[in-house]
Amino acid sequence: HSRILEMTFPKEKSGDYDGQRFVVNQDAESRILLRIRVYDQEGHLVENYAYENLVLDAALGNADFDPKNPAYRF
16 A cells, blocks of 8 residues: 655746656555656656566575676676
């Protein structure tokens, strides 16, 4: 279950920011930001960042941090 936070700046002051309206979804339990949407002064969505299939207790080993790991196909 998530909490939605919405922030809107007055149009005359929004030029100092990436957008005028920001909508943030936050996980209620962990407080991790799950999604951030940014809208411009005309109400158009200009940025949309989100996590999908987020696993907080993933079992990671040394190979997960090794740039030579063949699974990364670099």
